[in-house]
Amino acid sequence: MKRSDFRFFHRLRVRWAEIDMQKIVFNGHYLTYIDTAVTAYWGRVALPYETAFHILGGELYVKKATLEYHASALMDDDLSVGMKCSRLGKSSMVFEAGIFRGDKLLISGELIYVFADPLTQTSKPIPEALRNILLIYEAGESVVDLKIGSWDALKEGAAALRTEVFVHEQEIPQELEWDEHDAKAVHAVIWNKLGQPVATGRLLQPKPQVSQIGRMAVSKPLRGGNLGRQVIEAFIETARQRGDKEVILHAQCSAEGFYRRLGFQAHGDIFQDAGIDHIEMSLKLA
Template identity: 60%
Template sequence: MQRQAFRFFHPMRVRWAEVDMQKIVFNAHYLMYFDTAMADYWRALALPYEASLQALQGDLYVRKATLEYHASARADERIDVGLRCSRIGNSSLLFEGGVFRGDTLLVGGELVYVFADPATQTPRPVPELLRSVLQGFEAGESMLDIRTGSWDTLQAHAGPLRTAVFVQEQGIPAELEWDADDASALHAVAFNRLGLPVATGRLVRQADGAARIGRMAVLPLLRGAAVGRAVLDALVEAARARGDRQIVLHAQRCAEGFYRRAGFAAQGDPYEEAGIAHITMARTL
Protein backbone atom coordinates (compact mmCIF):
# COMPACT_ATOMS: atom_id res chain seq x y z
CA MET A 1 0.00 0.00 0.00
CA GLN A 2 1.62 3.22 -1.22
CA ARG A 3 0.89 6.75 0.00
CA GLN A 4 0.55 7.84 -3.64
CA ALA A 5 -2.53 5.64 -4.02
CA PHE A 6 -4.63 8.00 -1.87
CA ARG A 7 -6.19 11.27 -2.90
CA PHE A 8 -7.56 11.98 0.58
CA PHE A 9 -5.64 12.32 3.85
CA HIS A 10 -6.71 13.31 7.34
CA PRO A 11 -3.76 14.69 9.37
CA MET A 12 -3.60 13.87 13.08
CA ARG A 13 -1.27 14.07 16.05
CA VAL A 14 -1.11 11.13 18.45
CA ARG A 15 -2.43 12.09 21.87
CA TRP A 16 -0.96 10.88 25.16
CA ALA A 17 -4.21 9.14 26.12
CA GLU A 18 -3.94 6.91 23.02
CA VAL A 19 -0.60 5.39 24.05
CA ASP A 20 -0.43 2.13 26.05
CA MET A 21 2.12 0.80 28.55
CA GLN A 22 4.48 -0.05 25.68
CA LYS A 23 4.50 3.68 24.84
CA ILE A 24 2.98 3.05 21.43
CA VAL A 25 -0.56 3.66 20.18
CA PHE A 26 -2.93 1.04 21.60
CA ASN A 27 -4.01 -1.18 18.72
CA ALA A 28 -7.77 -0.48 18.99
CA HIS A 29 -7.25 3.26 18.55
CA TYR A 30 -6.39 2.78 14.88
CA LEU A 31 -10.03 1.91 14.20
CA MET A 32 -10.94 5.21 15.84
CA TYR A 33 -8.38 6.96 13.60
CA PHE A 34 -10.03 5.52 10.50
CA ASP A 35 -13.50 6.44 11.75
CA THR A 36 -12.36 10.01 12.48
CA ALA A 37 -10.85 10.22 8.99
CA MET A 38 -14.12 8.95 7.50
CA ALA A 39 -15.98 11.99 8.88
CA ASP A 40 -13.41 14.22 7.18
CA TYR A 41 -13.72 12.20 3.97
CA TRP A 42 -17.42 13.10 3.85
CA ARG A 43 -16.46 16.76 4.31
CA ALA A 44 -14.15 16.43 1.32
CA LEU A 45 -17.16 15.15 -0.64
CA ALA A 46 -19.03 18.33 0.47
CA LEU A 47 -21.66 16.05 2.00
CA PRO A 48 -22.98 16.85 5.49
CA TYR A 49 -23.49 13.26 6.60
CA GLU A 50 -26.94 13.27 8.22
CA ALA A 51 -28.66 15.54 5.70
CA SER A 52 -27.06 13.71 2.78
CA LEU A 53 -28.07 10.23 3.94
CA GLN A 54 -31.60 11.46 4.60
CA ALA A 55 -31.73 12.77 1.03
CA LEU A 56 -30.51 9.38 -0.19
CA GLN A 57 -33.12 7.60 1.98
CA GLY A 58 -30.66 5.29 3.68
CA ASP A 59 -27.69 5.03 6.00
CA LEU A 60 -24.33 3.29 6.14
CA TYR A 61 -23.51 0.49 8.58
CA VAL A 62 -20.13 -1.14 9.15
CA ARG A 63 -20.18 -4.81 8.12
CA LYS A 64 -16.52 -5.64 8.61
CA ALA A 65 -13.38 -3.83 9.76
CA THR A 66 -9.90 -5.32 9.50
CA LEU A 67 -6.48 -3.95 10.40
CA GLU A 68 -2.97 -5.06 9.47
CA TYR A 69 -0.14 -3.75 11.63
CA HIS A 70 3.28 -2.96 10.18
CA ALA A 71 4.81 -0.47 12.63
CA SER A 72 3.79 1.64 15.60
CA ALA A 73 2.92 5.28 16.06
CA ARG A 74 4.10 6.98 19.24
CA ALA A 75 2.90 9.82 21.43
CA ASP A 76 2.88 13.27 19.82
CA GLU A 77 3.87 11.99 16.38
CA ARG A 78 2.23 13.51 13.32
CA ILE A 79 0.45 10.93 11.22
CA ASP A 80 -1.76 11.00 8.12
CA VAL A 81 -4.74 8.72 7.64
CA GLY A 82 -5.42 8.01 3.98
CA LEU A 83 -8.79 6.72 2.76
CA ARG A 84 -10.12 5.69 -0.63
CA CYS A 85 -13.34 4.10 -1.81
CA SER A 86 -11.93 1.21 -3.84
CA ARG A 87 -15.05 -0.79 -4.70
CA ILE A 88 -18.80 -0.21 -4.84
CA GLY A 89 -20.97 -3.30 -4.99
CA ASN A 90 -24.72 -3.62 -5.18
CA SER A 91 -25.28 -2.57 -1.56
CA SER A 92 -21.75 -2.48 -0.14
CA LEU A 93 -18.86 -0.02 -0.14
CA LEU A 94 -15.24 -1.02 0.41
CA PHE A 95 -12.90 1.61 1.83
CA GLU A 96 -9.18 0.99 2.04
CA GLY A 97 -7.11 2.99 4.48
CA GLY A 98 -3.56 3.54 5.56
CA VAL A 99 -2.00 5.25 8.56
CA PHE A 100 1.25 6.86 7.44
CA ARG A 101 4.17 8.53 9.17
CA GLY A 102 5.63 10.39 6.22
CA ASP A 103 5.79 7.76 3.47
CA THR A 104 6.00 4.86 5.93
CA LEU A 105 2.89 2.71 6.22
CA LEU A 106 2.16 1.96 9.87
CA VAL A 107 -1.24 0.31 9.69
CA GLY A 108 -3.41 -0.76 6.77
CA GLY A 109 -7.12 -1.30 7.01
CA GLU A 110 -10.30 -2.22 5.19
CA LEU A 111 -13.78 -1.03 6.12
CA VAL A 112 -16.84 -2.60 4.52
CA TYR A 113 -20.06 -0.58 4.78
CA VAL A 114 -23.56 -1.62 3.76
CA PHE A 115 -26.11 0.90 2.52
CA ALA A 116 -29.35 0.02 4.28
CA ASP A 117 -32.82 1.10 5.32
CA PRO A 118 -32.30 3.07 8.57
CA ALA A 119 -35.51 1.71 10.11
CA THR A 120 -34.95 -2.00 9.46
CA GLN A 121 -31.20 -2.04 8.68
CA THR A 122 -31.91 -4.25 5.68
CA PRO A 123 -29.58 -3.68 2.69
CA ARG A 124 -30.59 -1.45 -0.18
CA PRO A 125 -28.83 -0.85 -3.51
CA VAL A 126 -26.27 1.94 -3.32
CA PRO A 127 -28.01 4.95 -4.93
CA GLU A 128 -26.59 5.87 -8.32
CA LEU A 129 -26.11 9.45 -7.12
CA LEU A 130 -23.91 8.34 -4.20
CA ARG A 131 -22.04 5.96 -6.50
CA SER A 132 -21.38 8.88 -8.89
CA VAL A 133 -20.16 11.15 -6.08
CA LEU A 134 -17.69 8.58 -4.73
CA GLN A 135 -16.37 7.59 -8.15
CA GLY A 136 -16.10 11.23 -9.18
CA PHE A 137 -14.13 12.18 -6.07
CA GLU A 138 -11.69 9.32 -6.48
CA ALA A 139 -11.25 10.36 -10.13
CA GLY A 140 -10.30 13.89 -9.06
CA GLU A 141 -13.54 15.65 -10.02
CA SER A 142 -14.83 18.76 -8.25
CA MET A 143 -17.49 18.13 -5.65
CA LEU A 144 -19.05 21.59 -5.96
CA ASP A 145 -21.20 23.48 -8.43
CA ILE A 146 -20.86 27.25 -7.88
CA ARG A 147 -23.78 29.25 -9.25
CA THR A 148 -23.90 33.04 -9.40
CA GLY A 149 -26.92 35.20 -10.00
CA SER A 150 -29.39 37.70 -8.65
CA TRP A 151 -31.18 37.58 -5.31
CA ASP A 152 -34.41 36.65 -7.11
CA THR A 153 -32.63 33.64 -8.60
CA LEU A 154 -30.74 32.41 -5.53
CA GLN A 155 -32.67 33.69 -2.51
CA ALA A 156 -34.39 30.34 -1.91
CA HIS A 157 -30.95 28.72 -1.47
CA ALA A 158 -28.85 31.53 0.04
CA GLY A 159 -31.50 32.75 2.47
CA PRO A 160 -31.78 29.59 4.60
CA LEU A 161 -27.98 29.26 4.73
CA ARG A 162 -27.56 32.80 6.02
CA THR A 163 -30.37 32.35 8.53
CA ALA A 164 -28.78 29.17 9.87
CA VAL A 165 -25.30 30.67 10.19
CA PHE A 166 -25.82 34.31 11.10
CA VAL A 167 -29.20 34.41 12.86
CA GLN A 168 -29.39 30.99 14.52
CA GLU A 169 -25.70 30.13 15.09
CA GLN A 170 -24.20 33.57 15.71
CA GLY A 171 -27.25 35.26 17.20
CA ILE A 172 -27.31 38.25 14.84
CA PRO A 173 -30.76 39.90 14.86
CA ALA A 174 -32.70 39.03 11.71
CA GLU A 175 -33.38 42.70 11.01
CA LEU A 176 -29.62 43.30 10.68
CA GLU A 177 -29.06 40.33 8.40
CA TRP A 178 -31.32 41.42 5.55
CA ASP A 179 -30.66 44.74 3.83
CA ALA A 180 -31.26 46.61 0.57
CA ASP A 181 -27.92 45.47 -0.88
CA ASP A 182 -29.30 41.99 -1.52
CA ALA A 183 -31.43 43.27 -4.39
CA SER A 184 -28.48 44.71 -6.33
CA ALA A 185 -25.73 42.28 -5.30
CA LEU A 186 -24.31 39.38 -7.24
CA HIS A 187 -24.86 36.26 -5.14
CA ALA A 188 -22.95 32.98 -5.21
CA VAL A 189 -24.15 29.64 -3.85
CA ALA A 190 -22.16 26.40 -3.71
CA PHE A 191 -24.16 23.22 -4.29
CA ASN A 192 -22.83 19.74 -3.58
CA ARG A 193 -23.29 16.82 -5.95
CA LEU A 194 -26.63 15.99 -4.32
CA GLY A 195 -27.90 19.47 -5.20
CA LEU A 196 -27.88 20.68 -1.59
CA PRO A 197 -26.74 24.31 -0.98
CA VAL A 198 -23.76 24.32 1.37
CA ALA A 199 -22.24 27.84 1.20
CA THR A 200 -23.02 31.33 -0.01
CA GLY A 201 -21.67 34.87 -0.33
CA ARG A 202 -22.39 38.10 -2.18
CA LEU A 203 -20.60 40.83 -4.13
CA VAL A 204 -21.80 44.44 -3.75
CA ARG A 205 -20.65 47.49 -5.71
CA GLN A 206 -20.22 50.37 -3.25
CA ALA A 207 -20.99 54.02 -3.90
CA ASP A 208 -17.26 54.75 -4.26
CA GLY A 209 -16.98 52.14 -7.02
CA ALA A 210 -15.11 49.54 -4.96
CA ALA A 211 -16.40 45.99 -4.71
CA ARG A 212 -17.34 44.50 -1.33
CA ILE A 213 -17.69 40.83 -0.51
CA GLY A 214 -19.91 39.88 2.38
CA ARG A 215 -22.46 37.50 3.88
CA MET A 216 -20.04 34.61 3.53
CA ALA A 217 -21.71 31.59 5.14
CA VAL A 218 -20.71 27.91 5.16
CA LEU A 219 -22.55 25.02 6.79
CA PRO A 220 -20.70 24.24 10.07
CA LEU A 221 -20.11 20.58 9.19
CA LEU A 222 -18.27 21.54 5.99
CA ARG A 223 -15.98 24.24 7.35
CA GLY A 224 -12.33 23.58 6.72
CA ALA A 225 -13.04 21.67 3.49
CA ALA A 226 -12.33 24.57 1.05
CA VAL A 227 -16.05 25.10 0.40
CA GLY A 228 -15.95 28.73 1.54
CA ARG A 229 -12.78 29.30 -0.49
CA ALA A 230 -14.57 28.11 -3.64
CA VAL A 231 -17.35 30.68 -3.10
CA LEU A 232 -14.83 33.42 -2.31
CA ASP A 233 -12.80 32.64 -5.44
CA ALA A 234 -15.95 32.74 -7.58
CA LEU A 235 -16.85 36.20 -6.26
CA VAL A 236 -13.29 37.48 -6.73
CA GLU A 237 -13.32 36.27 -10.34
CA ALA A 238 -16.70 37.91 -10.92
CA ALA A 239 -15.31 41.20 -9.61
CA ARG A 240 -12.24 40.91 -11.83
CA ALA A 241 -14.37 40.07 -14.89
CA ARG A 242 -16.48 43.21 -14.51
CA GLY A 243 -13.40 45.41 -14.12
CA ASP A 244 -13.26 46.03 -10.38
CA ARG A 245 -9.79 47.03 -9.20
CA GLN A 246 -10.14 46.43 -5.48
CA ILE A 247 -12.24 44.26 -3.19
CA VAL A 248 -12.90 45.05 0.46
CA LEU A 249 -14.66 42.99 3.11
CA HIS A 250 -15.50 43.14 6.79
CA ALA A 251 -13.98 39.95 8.15
CA GLN A 252 -14.93 38.43 11.47
CA ARG A 253 -11.69 38.19 13.46
CA CYS A 254 -12.04 34.42 13.73
CA ALA A 255 -11.94 34.24 9.91
CA GLU A 256 -9.06 36.68 9.40
CA GLY A 257 -6.59 33.89 8.62
CA PHE A 258 -8.94 32.45 5.99
CA TYR A 259 -9.01 35.75 4.11
CA ARG A 260 -5.27 36.33 4.51
CA ARG A 261 -4.63 33.01 2.77
CA ALA A 262 -6.83 34.25 -0.08
CA GLY A 263 -4.68 37.35 -0.59
CA PHE A 264 -6.54 39.90 1.58
CA ALA A 265 -4.66 42.23 3.93
CA ALA A 266 -5.98 43.89 7.08
CA GLN A 267 -6.59 47.65 7.12
CA GLY A 268 -7.02 49.77 10.22
CA ASP A 269 -8.02 48.67 13.69
CA PRO A 270 -10.53 46.01 14.74
CA TYR A 271 -14.09 47.07 15.52
CA GLU A 272 -17.44 45.57 16.46
CA GLU A 273 -20.22 44.95 13.97
CA ALA A 274 -23.50 43.36 15.10
CA GLY A 275 -21.76 42.60 18.40
CA ILE A 276 -18.97 40.58 16.74
CA ALA A 277 -15.31 41.62 16.41
CA HIS A 278 -14.42 42.49 12.79
CA ILE A 279 -11.55 43.93 10.80
CA THR A 280 -11.59 45.51 7.33
CA MET A 281 -9.52 43.66 4.75
CA ALA A 282 -8.75 44.44 1.13
CA ARG A 283 -7.26 42.87 -1.97
CA THR A 284 -6.11 44.60 -5.15
CA LEU A 285 -7.02 42.88 -8.41
Protein backbone atom coordinates in the same frame (compact mmCIF):
# COMPACT_ATOMS: atom_id res chain seq x y z
CA MET B 1 -0.17 0.71 -0.36
CA LYS B 2 1.41 4.15 -0.87
CA ARG B 3 0.39 7.79 -0.50
CA SER B 4 -0.22 8.20 -4.22
CA ASP B 5 -3.05 5.64 -3.96
CA PHE B 6 -5.20 8.26 -2.22
CA ARG B 7 -6.82 11.48 -3.36
CA PHE B 8 -8.07 12.39 0.13
CA PHE B 9 -6.11 12.77 3.36
CA HIS B 10 -7.12 13.81 6.84
CA ARG B 11 -4.33 15.09 9.07
CA LEU B 12 -4.12 14.65 12.84
CA ARG B 13 -1.54 14.80 15.61
CA VAL B 14 -1.03 12.02 18.15
CA ARG B 15 -2.17 13.10 21.63
CA TRP B 16 -0.90 12.09 25.05
CA ALA B 17 -4.15 10.28 25.88
CA GLU B 18 -3.63 7.91 22.92
CA ILE B 19 -0.28 6.54 24.12
CA ASP B 20 -0.06 3.24 26.01
CA MET B 21 2.53 1.90 28.50
CA GLN B 22 4.83 0.95 25.62
CA LYS B 23 4.95 4.66 24.64
CA ILE B 24 3.26 3.98 21.31
CA VAL B 25 -0.29 4.59 20.11
CA PHE B 26 -2.63 1.99 21.61
CA ASN B 27 -3.75 -0.29 18.80
CA GLY B 28 -7.47 0.43 19.14
CA HIS B 29 -7.02 4.15 18.53
CA TYR B 30 -6.14 3.56 14.89
CA LEU B 31 -9.75 2.61 14.21
CA THR B 32 -10.77 5.95 15.73
CA TYR B 33 -8.30 7.73 13.47
CA ILE B 34 -9.77 5.99 10.43
CA ASP B 35 -13.35 6.64 11.51
CA THR B 36 -12.50 10.33 11.97
CA ALA B 37 -11.06 10.36 8.45
CA VAL B 38 -14.23 8.75 7.05
CA THR B 39 -16.27 11.58 8.58
CA ALA B 40 -13.93 14.11 6.98
CA TYR B 41 -14.24 12.26 3.67
CA TRP B 42 -17.99 12.88 3.62
CA GLY B 43 -17.24 16.54 4.12
CA ARG B 44 -14.83 16.51 1.19
CA VAL B 45 -17.49 15.08 -1.11
CA ALA B 46 -19.76 17.92 0.11
CA LEU B 47 -22.26 15.74 1.97
CA PRO B 48 -23.35 17.03 5.39
CA TYR B 49 -23.82 13.52 6.74
CA GLU B 50 -27.02 13.89 8.79
CA THR B 51 -29.06 15.88 6.29
CA ALA B 52 -27.58 14.26 3.18
CA PHE B 53 -28.23 10.71 4.27
CA HIS B 54 -31.74 11.68 5.33
CA ILE B 55 -32.30 12.74 1.72
CA LEU B 56 -30.72 9.49 0.52
CA GLY B 57 -33.10 7.51 2.72
CA GLY B 58 -30.61 5.38 4.63
CA GLU B 59 -27.53 5.14 6.82
CA LEU B 60 -24.17 3.40 6.60
CA TYR B 61 -23.40 0.59 9.04
CA VAL B 62 -20.02 -1.05 9.50
CA LYS B 63 -20.09 -4.71 8.50
CA LYS B 64 -16.39 -5.45 8.89
CA ALA B 65 -13.27 -3.54 9.94
CA THR B 66 -9.74 -4.90 9.57
CA LEU B 67 -6.35 -3.40 10.36
CA GLU B 68 -2.81 -4.44 9.54
CA TYR B 69 -0.03 -3.00 11.68
CA HIS B 70 3.26 -2.20 9.93
CA ALA B 71 4.87 0.25 12.40
CA SER B 72 3.90 2.26 15.46
CA ALA B 73 2.89 5.90 15.75
CA LEU B 74 4.50 7.89 18.55
CA MET B 75 3.63 10.85 20.73
CA ASP B 76 3.38 14.11 18.72
CA ASP B 77 3.58 12.37 15.35
CA ASP B 78 1.82 14.23 12.56
CA LEU B 79 -0.20 11.59 10.74
CA SER B 80 -1.98 11.62 7.40
CA VAL B 81 -4.91 9.25 7.06
CA GLY B 82 -5.57 8.42 3.42
CA MET B 83 -9.10 7.32 2.58
CA LYS B 84 -10.74 6.12 -0.62
CA CYS B 85 -13.84 4.27 -1.71
CA SER B 86 -12.39 1.34 -3.62
CA ARG B 87 -15.47 -0.74 -4.43
CA LEU B 88 -19.22 -0.30 -4.71
CA GLY B 89 -21.52 -3.31 -4.59
CA LYS B 90 -25.29 -3.43 -4.66
CA SER B 91 -25.76 -2.41 -1.03
CA SER B 92 -22.19 -2.42 0.32
CA MET B 93 -19.11 -0.31 -0.20
CA VAL B 94 -15.45 -0.82 0.67
CA PHE B 95 -13.21 1.93 2.00
CA GLU B 96 -9.45 1.49 2.08
CA ALA B 97 -7.39 3.44 4.59
CA GLY B 98 -3.70 4.12 5.03
CA ILE B 99 -2.17 5.87 8.04
CA PHE B 100 1.12 7.52 7.11
CA ARG B 101 3.90 9.34 8.94
CA GLY B 102 5.42 11.24 6.06
CA ASP B 103 5.70 8.65 3.30
CA LYS B 104 6.00 5.71 5.71
CA LEU B 105 2.94 3.48 5.93
CA LEU B 106 2.17 2.66 9.57
CA ILE B 107 -1.29 1.10 9.34
CA SER B 108 -3.41 -0.18 6.48
CA GLY B 109 -7.09 -0.84 6.94
CA GLU B 110 -10.32 -1.79 5.25
CA LEU B 111 -13.88 -0.92 6.22
CA ILE B 112 -16.93 -2.57 4.68
CA TYR B 113 -20.12 -0.53 5.03
CA VAL B 114 -23.69 -1.56 4.25
CA PHE B 115 -26.31 0.98 3.23
CA ALA B 116 -29.42 0.21 5.25
CA ASP B 117 -32.76 1.42 6.49
CA PRO B 118 -32.07 3.12 9.86
CA LEU B 119 -35.33 1.88 11.38
CA THR B 120 -34.99 -1.80 10.52
CA GLN B 121 -31.22 -1.86 9.87
CA THR B 122 -31.87 -4.06 6.87
CA SER B 123 -29.78 -3.49 3.76
CA LYS B 124 -31.08 -1.65 0.73
CA PRO B 125 -29.51 -0.71 -2.62
CA ILE B 126 -27.04 2.17 -2.63
CA PRO B 127 -28.87 5.14 -4.19
CA GLU B 128 -27.62 6.06 -7.65
CA ALA B 129 -27.01 9.64 -6.47
CA LEU B 130 -24.59 8.44 -3.78
CA ARG B 131 -22.95 5.97 -6.13
CA ASN B 132 -22.40 8.76 -8.67
CA ILE B 133 -20.89 11.13 -6.09
CA LEU B 134 -18.36 8.55 -4.93
CA LEU B 135 -17.41 7.54 -8.47
CA ILE B 136 -16.86 11.07 -9.75
CA TYR B 137 -14.90 12.10 -6.68
CA GLU B 138 -12.53 9.14 -6.90
CA ALA B 139 -12.17 9.85 -10.63
CA GLY B 140 -10.84 13.32 -9.76
CA GLU B 141 -13.91 15.29 -10.79
CA SER B 142 -15.72 18.04 -8.89
CA VAL B 143 -18.59 17.06 -6.62
CA VAL B 144 -20.07 20.58 -6.40
CA ASP B 145 -21.56 23.16 -8.74
CA LEU B 146 -20.90 26.88 -8.26
CA LYS B 147 -23.26 29.46 -9.71
CA ILE B 148 -22.97 33.25 -9.72
CA GLY B 149 -25.97 35.45 -10.34
CA SER B 150 -28.59 37.82 -9.02
CA TRP B 151 -30.55 37.58 -5.79
CA ASP B 152 -33.67 36.64 -7.74
CA ALA B 153 -31.81 33.74 -9.36
CA LEU B 154 -30.03 32.41 -6.26
CA LYS B 155 -32.22 33.56 -3.37
CA GLU B 156 -33.61 30.14 -2.52
CA GLY B 157 -30.24 28.50 -1.90
CA ALA B 158 -28.49 31.54 -0.42
CA ALA B 159 -31.29 32.40 1.99
CA ALA B 160 -31.60 28.83 3.26
CA LEU B 161 -27.90 28.55 4.04
CA ARG B 162 -27.60 32.04 5.55
CA THR B 163 -30.56 31.25 7.80
CA GLU B 164 -28.88 28.01 8.88
CA VAL B 165 -25.51 29.62 9.62
CA PHE B 166 -26.22 33.18 10.73
CA VAL B 167 -29.71 33.09 12.21
CA HIS B 168 -29.76 29.61 13.78
CA GLU B 169 -26.10 28.84 14.50
CA GLN B 170 -24.73 32.32 15.28
CA GLU B 171 -28.05 33.64 16.63
CA ILE B 172 -27.99 36.84 14.60
CA PRO B 173 -31.46 38.46 14.60
CA GLN B 174 -33.25 38.04 11.29
CA GLU B 175 -33.82 41.78 10.99
CA LEU B 176 -30.03 42.26 10.92
CA GLU B 177 -29.38 39.48 8.42
CA TRP B 178 -31.61 40.70 5.59
CA ASP B 179 -31.08 44.13 4.05
CA GLU B 180 -31.61 46.13 0.88
CA HIS B 181 -28.12 45.29 -0.44
CA ASP B 182 -29.10 41.73 -1.43
CA ALA B 183 -31.16 42.98 -4.36
CA LYS B 184 -28.18 44.77 -5.98
CA ALA B 185 -25.38 42.36 -5.03
CA VAL B 186 -23.78 39.60 -7.07
CA HIS B 187 -24.37 36.31 -5.25
CA ALA B 188 -22.60 32.97 -5.33
CA VAL B 189 -24.01 29.62 -4.21
CA ILE B 190 -22.34 26.22 -4.23
CA TRP B 191 -24.60 23.18 -4.40
CA ASN B 192 -23.64 19.58 -3.79
CA LYS B 193 -24.80 16.80 -6.09
CA LEU B 194 -27.92 16.27 -3.98
CA GLY B 195 -29.02 19.85 -4.63
CA GLN B 196 -28.20 21.10 -1.13
CA PRO B 197 -26.73 24.62 -0.85
CA VAL B 198 -23.42 24.23 1.01
CA ALA B 199 -21.65 27.59 0.60
CA THR B 200 -22.67 31.13 -0.29
CA GLY B 201 -21.61 34.77 -0.26
CA ARG B 202 -22.36 38.11 -1.89
CA LEU B 203 -20.34 40.78 -3.68
CA LEU B 204 -21.15 44.47 -3.47
CA GLN B 205 -19.56 47.51 -5.12
CA PRO B 206 -19.68 50.21 -2.41
CA LYS B 207 -17.71 52.66 -4.55
CA PRO B 208 -16.14 52.70 -8.03
CA GLN B 209 -13.45 50.05 -8.60
CA VAL B 210 -13.91 48.56 -5.11
CA SER B 211 -15.65 45.25 -4.43
CA GLN B 212 -16.84 44.14 -1.00
CA ILE B 213 -17.37 40.50 -0.09
CA GLY B 214 -19.90 39.71 2.59
CA ARG B 215 -22.37 37.17 3.98
CA MET B 216 -19.86 34.33 3.56
CA ALA B 217 -21.38 31.11 4.90
CA VAL B 218 -20.40 27.44 4.66
CA SER B 219 -22.46 24.56 6.04
CA LYS B 220 -20.97 23.68 9.43
CA PRO B 221 -20.11 20.00 8.76
CA LEU B 222 -18.23 20.98 5.59
CA ARG B 223 -15.96 23.70 6.97
CA GLY B 224 -12.25 23.19 6.62
CA GLY B 225 -12.53 22.04 3.02
CA ASN B 226 -12.21 24.37 0.06
CA LEU B 227 -15.80 25.53 -0.42
CA GLY B 228 -15.24 28.97 1.08
CA ARG B 229 -12.08 29.35 -0.97
CA GLN B 230 -14.02 28.59 -4.16
CA VAL B 231 -16.55 31.33 -3.40
CA ILE B 232 -13.82 33.87 -2.60
CA GLU B 233 -11.84 33.02 -5.73
CA ALA B 234 -14.97 33.33 -7.87
CA PHE B 235 -15.67 36.77 -6.40
CA ILE B 236 -12.09 37.93 -6.92
CA GLU B 237 -12.31 36.92 -10.57
CA THR B 238 -15.68 38.70 -10.90
CA ALA B 239 -14.20 41.86 -9.38
CA ARG B 240 -11.17 41.68 -11.66
CA GLN B 241 -13.28 41.22 -14.78
CA ARG B 242 -15.37 44.31 -14.05
CA GLY B 243 -12.22 46.38 -13.55
CA ASP B 244 -12.15 46.74 -9.78
CA LYS B 245 -8.79 47.48 -8.19
CA GLU B 246 -9.44 46.30 -4.64
CA VAL B 247 -11.55 43.76 -2.75
CA ILE B 248 -12.47 44.48 0.85
CA LEU B 249 -14.37 42.54 3.48
CA HIS B 250 -15.29 42.63 7.14
CA ALA B 251 -14.05 39.30 8.48
CA GLN B 252 -15.23 37.69 11.67
CA CYS B 253 -12.05 37.56 13.76
CA SER B 254 -12.34 33.79 14.04
CA ALA B 255 -12.00 33.61 10.23
CA GLU B 256 -9.12 36.10 9.87
CA GLY B 257 -6.56 33.33 9.26
CA PHE B 258 -8.66 31.90 6.43
CA TYR B 259 -8.68 35.23 4.58
CA ARG B 260 -4.98 35.84 5.23
CA ARG B 261 -4.17 32.58 3.49
CA LEU B 262 -6.03 33.93 0.45
CA GLY B 263 -3.90 37.08 0.38
CA PHE B 264 -6.05 39.53 2.35
CA GLN B 265 -4.39 41.93 4.80
CA ALA B 266 -5.99 43.17 8.02
CA HIS B 267 -5.98 46.83 9.01
CA GLY B 268 -7.72 49.05 11.52
CA ASP B 269 -9.20 48.19 14.88
CA ILE B 270 -11.46 45.29 15.79
CA PHE B 271 -15.12 46.28 15.79
CA GLN B 272 -18.41 44.59 16.54
CA ASP B 273 -21.13 43.80 14.04
CA ALA B 274 -24.26 41.99 15.27
CA GLY B 275 -22.39 41.36 18.54
CA ILE B 276 -19.49 39.53 16.82
CA ASP B 277 -15.89 40.80 16.63
CA HIS B 278 -14.80 41.76 13.09
CA ILE B 279 -11.71 43.14 11.39
CA GLU B 280 -11.51 44.95 8.04
CA MET B 281 -9.34 43.24 5.44
CA SER B 282 -8.41 44.07 1.87
CA LEU B 283 -6.77 42.61 -1.23
CA LYS B 284 -5.24 44.69 -4.03
CA LEU B 285 -5.95 43.45 -7.54
CA ALA B 286 -3.24 43.64 -10.17
